[in-house]
Amino acid sequence: MTKEQINTFKEKALTYASNFDVCCYLDSHHYQDKYGKHDCLIAFGKEKELIVPTGNAFSSLKNFVEENQEWMFGLLAYDLKDEIENLDHFKKEDFLAFPDLWFFIPTHLISIKDDRIQIIKGDKEIVSKILEISIFKEKSNDDLSIQQKFTKEEYLNHIEKIKHHIKRGDVYEMNFCQEFFAKNAIINPLATYKSLTEVSPTPFSGFLKIENKFILSATPERFLSKRGNMLTSQPIKGTAKRSKDEAEDLTIKNTLKNSKKEQAENVMIVDLVRNDLTKSAVKGTVKVDELFGIYTFPQVHQMISSISCELSPNVHFVDAIKNTFPMGSMTGAPKLRAMQLIDQYERSKRGVYSGSFGYITPDGDFDFNVVIRSILYNAETRYLSFQVGGAITYESDAEKEYEECLLKASAIMSVLKK
Template identity: 60%
Template sequence: MKTIQNISDFKRKALHWANQFEVSCFLDSNDYKNAYSVYDFIIAADVRDELQYSTGNGFDQLKNFYAKHKQWVFGYFSYDLKNGIEDLQSNNPDGLNFPDLYFFVPKYLIAFKDGKAEIILGDQSILGEIESFSFDDRQQSKAVQIFQRLSKDQYITKVEALRNHIHRGDIYEINFCQEFFAENAEIDPIHTFEALNHISPMPFAGYFKVHDQYILSATPERFLCKRGSKLTSQPIKGTAKRSSDPKEDNAIKLQLRNNIKEQAENVMIVDLVRHDLTKSAVKGSVKVDELFGIYSFPQVHQMISTVSCELNPEIHFIDAIKNTFPMGSMTGAPKVKAMKLIEEYEVTKRGIYSGSFGCISPDGDFDFNVVIRSILYNAESKYLSFQVGGAITYQSNAISEYEECLLKASAILKVLGG
């Protein structure tokens, strides 16, 4: 352990140091304190072994990979792993072509907590290497021309069609998303991530580089974490814009807290998460720790609920992840029917978007985010993509939902110069 004087300087140097390797993962809480995070930030770099999977049941492959190493592993789950869990398909176009699942055992692992840096994997000399690491600090990204996959009219037409499904009783709620994209995009991924993390610092932010493929994430949402025998999920449903005027901002926050429509959306997903957790829980242990909590971030206020349970000792913790995947906040209810309609009405394959990335420790604890508010970039094909969406219920107003999408996209558009 070493006490670090200039924490922000060390964090930047560590990120750039890790970026010199073909594979690296940086997870940053941005100093949001919560009861479930073990470290302030953690950086994994270089590969001792890796697992890449694109068909069938990736969760079983991960189980074998973890059993082989019993070591820290970092990685991601694509939304399309749903096809190995349920009888579903993903046939929409995909410009990114990321694997459905990727995990690696790092050679180097640096964790940071309360002003102290700790080398978990690797030689202690790495700290000195990081502190003396120099990098080019000039912004190298050009402004990127962003296009929308759906026009405003197309989006509104689809939302109205989904409201008809709700009216008929096919579903209660659905998370409907649209893609923003750029072709022939040339960005500097690490500087783009730093800009995004600066303008929109979030508690589950992360930078994940796998060769030429990048996840640059400013996500506010935790999918699932395990601490000892306790599983915790924190679904987000309910969004309101911030105001620079403190009085107005507080009024908006209060309005969100008491908004019946937002509460209805939130409680539907809380019920879905509760149902998903019962598949892995000790009987009677599923509980709602917080309902309709309002949390403030730079661009938005969010309504976040917390649901937890005790993990049944007969259930493997990776099966507990599988039993709740994909996360209810990004699907809808009932879950399978909502995912079928997502495939029918959305026009882009989700891939990593609305999937998850994070890490698993040697004792089987884990923490995974929800991949939203994130830029996905394939440097080889120069294809850049991000998606935004929201919960559609029968009470939804299509124009308001469209405007909420633009609000959620605002930080990324600003970073990319759009």
């Protein structure tokens, strides 16, 4: 099939899948990725389900995997950190009510790789049923009143407080996030996701539906993957706004590549990820495959590094996920103290945001993204949320950090204001 035919099929398949109570759609948007096994996966229908709150979530997932060596898709919320580390709690309201850990074994599963469609599981006639669907241009949402949890002045004041902790030596770097939200929001999740990916097609984007809860994600970041016995993590640290002028855009890209500040932020997280991977690795196998790689997306250039290791035969792959969770790019360094300060200074419960969703195969391979650049929506409570943040270091300029937040929010804002 041609790329155009594949794109039409993907749109129809997502439309078809979204009619089921649960579905997970993962799309790389044709980005070349040497670590990925599939260009697109479409899972829908529920054969079995695992829903577990923080406490024994990872052990429950391990048991679920052992009992059901099948394809499964699901999410890991940021708040699973409380199962890994002993943290002080600053109670925050949860208007979205996503589970802490949720996985399902699909009834139907379709894979697309190199523009070829494969039915991995389910009705072999499903392709013809999908092709019969008519696609209508739907309005994504009504006008939404989007609010922020921080005023600009409050945000700037918090950055200075965090920098005080950095000067004291509590942390070297901390990822600080703020929430944008809308109450009484009525949106069309499918149309909103389509609009989001038209504005910002990214390699780890996805649409996840759990009955009346939705993740509409245009994330560019991989949390962790396993292929065979190799684990790979690709943290993002370093962002620069693109220009429509080609020469200026190239200058911006080169400036990001050579920025000592951005490199310093990136390497701190690389070191953190290397440390996390050593807990699961065959001794001496942790290595940095790429340092300070510059990757271009529609709105931004990003600095991405790749770290890998050989998984120890004595470590279960679910424990390897636990050993690296939550991802260092969304916490800071040192990780524990950064998470304590995140709990103290952020005003919103992260929940699914800065968590992860993805898949596990019957032979124990997996691939999970980082939930950023994502809209979270509960259709029952009509609460819509998205969060943005950045790495705060000693060198951080509060005004510039605020501008970077708005830049990261811009793609979502443009979609929600349509």
